[in-house]
Amino acid sequence: MSVSTTFPVQETHDESGANLTGYNRIVLLTDGYSTPFHAKTAISILRYRSDDVVAVFETSGVGETAEALFGIGGSIPVVASLEEVDADAVFLGTAVSGGRLPEQWKPLILKALLRGVDVVSGNHQFLIDDPDFRNAAESSGARLIDIRRNRQNATSTGMPFREDCLRVHTVGQDCSLGKMVVSFEVQRELQRRGEDAHFIATGQTGIMISGEGIPVDCIVSDFVNGSVEALVRRNEGHDILLIEGQGSIAHPSFSAVTMGLLHGCAPQGLIYCYEVGRTSVKGLDHVPLVSHQKMIETYLANASLRCPSTLIGIALNGRNVSREEGEAERRRMESEFGLPTCDVYRDGAAPLADAVIKLRGELRS
Template sequence: MSQTISDLQTPPFVPPSAVDNADALPDLMSYRRIVVATDFANAPQSSKTAWSLLRYRRDDIVAVLDPELPFATAGDAFGHGGSIPIVRSFDEVATPDALFIGVSPAGGRLPRPLRSAIAASIREGIDVVAGLHDFLRDDDEFSLAAAASGSRLIDVRRNSERTTATGASFRPGCLRIHTVGHDCSVGKMVASAEIDLALRRRGVDSKFLATGQTGIMISGAGIPIDCVVSDFVNGAAERLVLEHDEHDVLVIEGQGSAVHPAYSGVTVGLLHGAAPDGLILCYEAGRQRMKGLEHIKIPPLEKFVSLYETLATFRNPCRVIGIAMNSRRLDSDAADIERERVSAELGLPVCDVCRDGADLLADAILSLRESVIR
């Protein structure tokens, strides 16, 4: 199934609190000759931002920059991007208009090997777009060089959110669907984007709402919810939904996991702020230990169904309506067996949106809409 960013593109959403403010997000969709820098660690599976950019913005990318990857093309290294070349130096690319940092390291720290690529881009007056917690604009070396060259340093996680949630009512005709996970980095963003695409292919007025750096970089809009001050997480999510509830369906990207000791706060805040009507539970088949905390075992999926429904329903009547399975560790036969097993155990539709498409989940959403929207 071929996907392009034109399917996801909508006018950029700029929060009212950011208008006329240095934190306002510029039009990320205006870039048409992007170089994506990865982690220089010979580990393409760790560069999930690069993977998603190659899947959803392939037509806007001219090269992947990584001197350590033993591949000639993005397709060989990441499974997406086809013949887009992997280059060893920024100098090998003719007339790029932006360098996108394609890594999502733990803690959002800037990998030191990427500094030289960023510095080279800035010297040439090329804009740099990053989704890290280490803000480029706070780096004296980068800021001084950018002031001299005219390069823009765009930190998509920088924000000015200062609104608490009010428990506002949303437009009755707007169905809110939210992806939640059994752990971090299990495919919530991809599931959200694919569900939105599947709905819009059917003519449904659907909108993907990004809440993380990768989603913002592929769609050009959203709120970096994991970089919002904790008191304002719920309010930021609530306002993001209110700003877009003219659509018939909102597919709201989830973050973290409600049981992860490090990230549960942002997960629950987002869940209560968005007040979804339906949930898609995302999980990775075969993963038994929490990301970054391997001494902690992940509970069974049925416990997550109960937990998320309980948490969500305190804010708005809600239930889990489908399962998005990440089967990257399985071959196709094993994935089929896993899908059938989980569906039978939970009594819910299950699919891997990358392998199978998202039509089963789109069906579940439309069925929910018929029962909820009157």
């Protein structure tokens, strides 16, 4: 696993990474940012690792449950003090703009470290760079784990992957609309059918859930393609890889990461993801979204520069519309593009898993 640097264990990059799946008494810190826009990391951890979460830290929601706060997480309590829970780690559960640590969190993080509780962060601002955090960790033996801190330095070889390893990659019309969830849900559905399918995490939330991966948005640009290629190659013993997408090829801020992923994983199949009703680019309201048709054509053209690629399905996110409106949209998109379309949040990923199996059959024949 190539994910993080830990302190005080060591200050250099550790190819074995931290055992993030070893924590089973996690407190999710979202204090002051407990909204779907900011707390998508916490929400995904509640979705996929709820058995490992003992509490959510949010002072404004004390006495409530995670279910009441986020609509997921059942009876996991919301607390305002670490003394209320027996924790082995605090996971920072937000994706705050710019990846910076909210200043009001520093006292809580220091308190956790002094109690010997590890702190795991996916922010661009690294915990290990703060001398107060380092001193607290050193005095107690706790670990600072910065998911995004890395020393990836591989350039792409352009060599083909194992022929019988099918690579399916999620791409999107924009950021933060469910590419990770779609990849993970398709992988889980394939596993339920007995297939050897594996999820490849490329962002901090996916890494926190699966325990392995690389943070592609924090890798030097020359090394994105090669680092993704190397990650895929380490996992090409599996029959099917579901590779998490990042950003959007049309996003003015994040298109470079998206392109690096496309060429690094050389997908044979793409699943296109979008959010129903969204009209502008996330974080840039003055920038309108590009049409689905143009986005799909652009993804296929650029992916196929390295490896022939085809669109196998569409995943819509209908969180802001009713079930009836979402179903009408699903039928419309399915009719327009002639491809299986579904909302994995509401209806599961079976149609997309069917599409993966169909693609494998077509490639083998």
